Amino acid sequence: MGTQNRLLGAGLVTLGVAMATVAVLGPLVLDVLRYRISATSLNQVIGGDAAALAVVVPITVTVGFLAIRGHPAASVLALAPSIFVVYTYTQLIIGNEYLQLPGNVERFFPLLLAVFILAGAIALRAWNSVPAGRLPPTSVAVDRTAGVLLLVIATFVLVGLHLPNYLDAMRDHPDTVQYLSSPTAFWLVKFMDLGIVVPAAITVGIGTLRHRQWARKPVYALLGAYTLIGASVAGMAITMVARDDPDASTATAVGSVLLTALLAGLTCAVYRPLFRRAGTAPSVAVAPARLEESTV
Template structure:
């Protein structure tokens, strides 16, 4: 996505001062980048209290954070500075993801297991900053949208898309529920992931089954029934789907290439499909805002004969 505004178009005022959004966006970018650089993907200064599989998963997340989350925040901050309406389409993508990153990294450590040593608690303040930034961006970006921002949706294509994503979400749900049944009946998962890192296991399942998957179903419902009125909320949801889906796919790839026994073959299929559908959905939601879409409309307007002219 680029600026997504007409030349000279200015942003709609939100609830918070523009300066607060600028500071939040740039601060969020700095914090996310710092955590990635200081973590196992970069300098290895931050040592997380988790299993080796958890370390590999963190590396996948950090790679996506550097390549996706940081640019989104920086571009959004720059566009806010320029008073461009396109800023909101970037800022709305980050809040839920920042919440998730902070909670999973800050809480999902194996604090009570002496086998896992680390120093992540020294950097807890960075996770707290992520949560504060997420709150500011959420409160600041949502009111910047109006019903006029919603594009025109083709009902048939929309139904097909919603049906397909819903089926993938159901498969995702079943996969996680199977692991919960395994833990409750045998005390461990088939891959051994539960006993290796039980806190991380429950943190991820609570996030996915309690937030991610319900958000997915809610997002599909709103996209199908109230796309105009709920446009900002749907964008918020899809921002999370895109960023977190990409992160989970990267996690799976890192685990696969490191021959992690906790890597699940089903996840390597379902998560990339969900990620592709999330990206497709996001592009569908902003298709009328993209520069090439405007050029196509302008070209059609020039080539379409005026009414009554032969």
């Protein structure tokens, strides 16, 4: 177990360093790595890289050192940054207009792919090492809040972020700048958010509201990952407003910041039992009064 913890920790620290390297090489700092994307998508990458350096990288490295030290919560905590990287790097790699816009991102494909593979391996390793039956219990109030917030996330992503510009894309003459300038990225994000993020949030949200045992591990993963994704989306929205992007929306920026703050607070509440000292945490994952409720 000690060797496995050290390997997980080393992987997380490496992942954090790799993310920082990509962000520094990109348009935020050195502009050596140039994506083949539109000006609007470029603003989003800059905001996402800023959020990665300020929030995601420090969290990833910190969790890595916790794993190296053998902290029992490390595997659960590792789910959030690894899932975040799989989600965002899929878009960084695929969401380019390779034959239409200038850039050199293909030269950095091995680096981006290596980060993606490392994050996927960490996510699988962390998921398989977290037995749902040994997770500490959360209160009914926390479960209810988590379930409701996951449903709010699904609604915000569907109605607030994607429905307006999707309806515009269905017109004979759409005028959404991002769609017209970066259709590949536009549809890729639609596919991932509406095909993965929204269904996962709805499914786990309902399961958490109903106190289902199968939802206990996914709720840790989703709340943590969505908090990091929310920070990235907030960084993108703020950057677009600051740089007077034609697709910028102050309402989206404010909404994403508020939703990220709510997510961060709830995630801390859900994760808090993981940091109880050995011997003080409950020995079962579900309180006796809720055993029947937790049966599918």
